[in-house]
Amino acid sequence: MNSTIDFERRGVIVTGAGSGIGRAAALQFARLGAKVLVADINATGAADVVKEIEAGGGTALAVVGDLSDQDAVDEVITTAVDSLGDLTVLVNNAGIMDSMTATGDVSDAEWERVIRINLTAPFLLTRAALPYLTAGGRGAIVNTASAAALRGSAAGTAYTVSKHGLLGLTRSTAVMYRDRGVRVNAVAPGGTLTNVMDSITVDADGAAAIQRYRENVGRGASPDEIAAAIVFLASDAASNINGVVLPVDNGWSAV
Template identity: 40%
Template sequence: MSNAPTTIAPVNPAEFAGRTAFVTGGASGIGLETARRLAAGGAAVVIADYDEQGAERAAAELTAAGGRAAAVRVDVSDPESVRAAVEFTVRTFGGLNLAVNNAGIAGIAAPTGEYTVEDWKRVIDTNLNGVFYSLRYELPQLLASGGGAVVNMASILGTNGFAGSPAYTAAKHGVVGLTKTAAVEYAAKGVRVNAVGPGFIDTPLLRNADAPQREYLVSLHPQGRLGTAAEVAELTVFLLSDRASFVNGSYHLVDGAYAAR
């Protein structure tokens, strides 16, 4: 059996028909792959990203492929920006049924005792507070639409430590806890909330890594390679679908056995 990535099966074109999805960090990487699969499944998709031009390009791509999509700029570290983006989604497509809270940043690499307060705040504001702000404004709209599903993008570092990444690791652990709490609170109201924990994925975030860095990251995964955005999107879209109707409050790794070492 080959260790190379396999071709991901096409989405059922009617699986998300009549539903609206909101995807933060949707202009590239995992967010874009997830948006593509949601649109291919019939969802109307709002691409929300700090990179407004990137979001517009992504929405244009989905529309050209026959989907329904719109773009909006969002700074997830700013609650008012998130509120406005969610309201734009409801205003544009008439409601909200699915949400993927994917926006995040890597932050600097430094030991905890040398990590700057400014960089700590910047990573926490985006990677943890940004997920809280997104849930804060998505959940009332999901309830108003009769329920739905949310996936919060955590990381393998939501369960493991990683030297030099105290803020990122703390934020992703927080995302897992926030996911479980929201799931318990909203389960009886028809909203499911799960988290996905990718290992190191071959996305634009890692494109600037030099060869030794990439080799080191590959070595952390017993499968002997980095993951792909499509592999993470496949699990994310499954969790959003009715096929995962009894999957709630859980944290799913896509990590090539990283955590099993």
């Protein structure tokens, strides 16, 4: 094992860890020795991941809640510090898709919900975690952005704007806190084999966008492939990597 990718006894928060990329990341961190807080709005999914980690000999606990709510954020951070005894890594992975809606058709409700979960929640968690990440002098934050953060044709308006904003949060925090021992990076996944699209409905504009996406994206990634990039960026192997947005998209961003 590469000794620089070792999270032995470090406390790691992974949001959206009840399924998909977040689940894969939580499991990988645990296999590398981390104590993992699994945060998700889905209680069953979160509990299942905790059981899976514990069955493998790891340490994990779950916090269930809507992370766009300050009270849920406070519970996540307090629980991590009190129960894990350490907070070294924050992975802001939780997010939702929009309905592939064009700007003129976005409702206030869709806009506010997507921005709140995909952008405001990572901000709230980052703000709350920073005092603990800076105290240790080697904190790391990894944000799950999207190919939609790098282009205008991968999703609807609300989702695209939320992920562009997440890159701004990543870069600003990286610059502001680099001299206090905190690195902040992001991954930008392309097509990934998760269930994130299952709950959305689309209109004609959205269907056309999805078709263009499918024509260009190439092979879909497994959640484990995205998670491996997250774990690397959080590790000491990436100790001089800060403020980076890493596409994990099988070359889609190069097309």
